[in-house]
Amino acid sequence: MSSFKQQATKPDISQQVIWLTGASSGIGEALVKPLAEQCKTLIISARNGEKLQQVAHDTGCHNITCAPVDITNRDQLQRVANDIEQHYGRLDTLIANAGTCEYVDVGQFDAALFERVINTNLMGLVNSVEAALPLLRKSQRGYLLGMSSSVAYLPLTRAQAYGSSKAATNHFLEAMKIDLAPEQIDVSVICPGFVKTPLTDQNDFPMPMRISASEAATEIIQGLKQRTWEIHFPRRFTRILKLIALLPAPLRMRITQSMSRQ
């Protein structure tokens, strides 16, 4: 049997030590309470330590540890990993959710914007995996989830930087899944459509089928329990994008160019 398949028996999350990044806001914040209620210990990270404390306090749960960190800083991540090892001896699940979005104006092309977005979304994920992987290896069935986006399916207007960072995220996670399968470490990629969060509140364009952060959290937890390779939602939206991505390039680009003129 191919080792590419996720294992048939899904580990019970009630005994798990879970590390969630990007927990101070948006989708990450919405994940905190339901995760804390269901798992053994939840470690939550983001740069804003005060906001993390507030989020943890608001849940009323006592199994949450706040670990402020900047995911672009490998030393800070390593310090959090050392603390997790000292206190819990292992990590069962990393949910590498932290990320950012900036749109490109090709009239004012700016490589520094790419550097910021790719540093956070791709390198921040890679840095988080570097810190977490030795601890996931100490779990009986380690699990790595990385936050991507449905923008990874096809190039869209003004998404040169964000889309590149997320397409690279999908590539990275799929290759990690192949190479970690022999160690029984599962890997999943999360590809949401539009979710209402402070990140999308800045968008000045229509966001079809946008869902709430708590709906997104429900989808993620459902996928996490099943260890589904690709957790994508809302399905109606992601299926349309997947379908457009399958079209021959000239037709596909006629459709995506029509989006850019709106």
Ligand SMILES: NC(=O)c1ccc[n+]([C@@H]2O[C@H](COP(=O)([O-])OP(=O)(O)OC[C@H]3O[C@@H](n4cnc5c(N)ncnc54)[C@H](OP(=O)(O)O)[C@@H]3O)[C@@H](O)[C@H]2O)c1
């Ligand atoms: N909202 C959507 O429609 C949507 C769709 C697809 C994918 N996503 C992805 O979902 C993830 C969460 O997005 P969101 O919409 O919930 O955005 P959000 O509300 O802006 O939350 C982003 C989170 O990431 C943290 N973060 C950002 N840079 C960080 C850094 N350098 N180090 C540590 N933490 C950092 C932020 O906390 P601090 O500022 O305190 O560090 C915050 O907790 C992102 O990866 C995003 O690309 C979102």
